[in-house]
Amino acid sequence: MKLGWAIVAGIAIGAGAAWWMSREPPQAEQARRQRAEHAAASMAHDAVPSLYRWRDAAGVVQITDQPPKGRKYQRIPKRAADGIEVHGDRD
Numbered sequence: 001m002k003l004g005w006a007i008v009a010g011i012a013i014g015a016g017a018a019w020w021m022s023r024e025p026p027q028a029e030q031a032r033r034q035r036a037e038h039a040a041a042s043m044a045h046d047a048v049p050s051l052y053r054w055r056d057a058a059g060v061v062q063i064t065d066q067p068p069k070g071r072k073y074q075r076i077p078k079r080a081a082d083g084i085e086v087h088g089d090r091d
Contacts, residue, residue, distance in 0.1 A: 049078035 053063050054073035067073050 050075050051078055052076070 051063050051065060052067045052073045053061060053076055054068045054071050056062050056071075062068070063076075067075075
């Protein structure tokens with residue numbers, strides 16, 4: 001009878017140790033959350049409509065809705081910042 005309890009206790013201790021060793025540390029959960037927040041922020045930034053400002057071979061500033069290939073460009077928001085009025089009908 002004593003041997004039966006020892007086997008049951010050994011199995012219980014072994015199962016508890018296996019569970020304890022297989023769980024992720026709290027730092028892993030925090031790192032996963034930070035990666036998810038960073039990815040969400042990056043996706044939100046990419047979802048904002050943008051224009052691209054760049055210079056062509058003649059040095060003329062171009063503004064397009066697609067980035068140029070093989071040239072440096074600056075990404076600018078399509079919407080004006082708060083407090084800035086844009087009038088397209090003025091000369």
